Amino acid sequence: xxxxxxxxxxxxVSEGTPVLLRCNYSSSYSxxxxxxxxxxxxxxxxxxKYTSAATLVKGINGFEAEFKxxxxxxxxxxxxxHMSDAAEYFCVVSLAYNQxxxxxxxxxxxxxxxx
Amino acid sequence: xxxxxQSPKYLFRKEGQNVTLSCEQNLNHDAMYWYRQDPGQGLRLxxxxxxxxxxxxxxxxxxxxxxxxxxxxxxxxxxxxxxxPTAFYLCASSLxxxxxxxxxxxxxxxxxx
Numbered sequence: 013x014x015x016x017x018x019x020x021x022x023x024x025v026s027e028g029t030p031v032l033l034r035c036n037y038s039s040s041y042s043x044x045x046x047x048x049x050x051x052x053x054x055x056x057x058x059x060x061k062y063t064s065a066a067t068l069v070k071g072i073n074g075f076e077a078e079f080k081x082x083x084x085x086x087x088x089x090x091x092x093x094h095m096s097d098a099a100e101y102f103c104v105v106s107l108a109y110n111q112x113x114x115x116x117x118x119x120x121x122x123x124x125x126x127x
Numbered sequence: 128x129x130x131x132x133q134s135p136k137y138l139f140r141k142e143g144q145n146v147t148l149s150c151e152q153n154l155n156h157d158a159m160y161w162y163r164q165d166p167g168q169g170l171r172l173x174x175x176x177x178x179x180x181x182x183x184x185x186x187x188x189x190x191x192x193x194x195x196x197x198x199x200x201x202x203x204x205x206x207x208x209x210x211x212p213t214a215f216y217l218c219a220s221s222l223x224x225x226x227x228x229x230x231x232x233x234x235x236x237x238x239x240x
Binding site for chain 2: 021044046048053054055056057058061102106114115117118119120
């Protein structure tokens with residue numbers, strides 16, 4: 013069965029310092045993995061997607077994530093946080109096509125950025 | 128301007144009342160989804176539709192109903208049987224049901240009076 017675990021419910025960083033949001037997944041096959049961002053009272057916006065091509069995936073707004081099969085991890089990073097990065101971030105794994113191609117969401121990590 | 132439109136942005140339900148949340152997309156996507164989001168939790172799937180005139184229950188379908196009469200529309204009805212309807216509801220669509228990227232609307236916040 014597929015599942016996803018976000019290891020931190022809340023991360024706080026100072027503006028200009030690196031961001032690390034951790035995600036582990038479980039999948040019985042080679043999964044598609046995503047990171048989405050949600051600003052307060054808004055819908056979700058796709059940051060980046062991994063689909064078995066390059067293991068280092070670059071996304072929007074300077075974010076990137078590295079797929080590590082041996083560690084079953086897909087951590088999200090950014091070299092330098094900006095105030096506008098404060099939001100909730102969701103790590104997501106995709107179910108197989110015969111399961112409706114649905115997404116399994118992690119519980120979310122709230123990122124706070126201090127001036 | 129392509130995208131997914133959810134309306135209304137805020138909705139209030141009285142005891143024993145059914146309410147319907149609208150979701151329209153002009154992306155020509157085959158698949159559409161409804162999620163419920165509660166504070167501090169991830170999204171949980173209510174219903175999804177892979178094609179017109181077909182839909183499937185998700186993980187928490189009890190107390191909800193949907194229809195998919197047109198490709199671009201996937202309304203969700205929260206029935207009186209749903210005893211705890213207060214939540215943020217998100218609609219999404221994808222090109223197909225094959226596990227690809229899902230695009231989300233801005234959400235509807237439902238509260239009980």
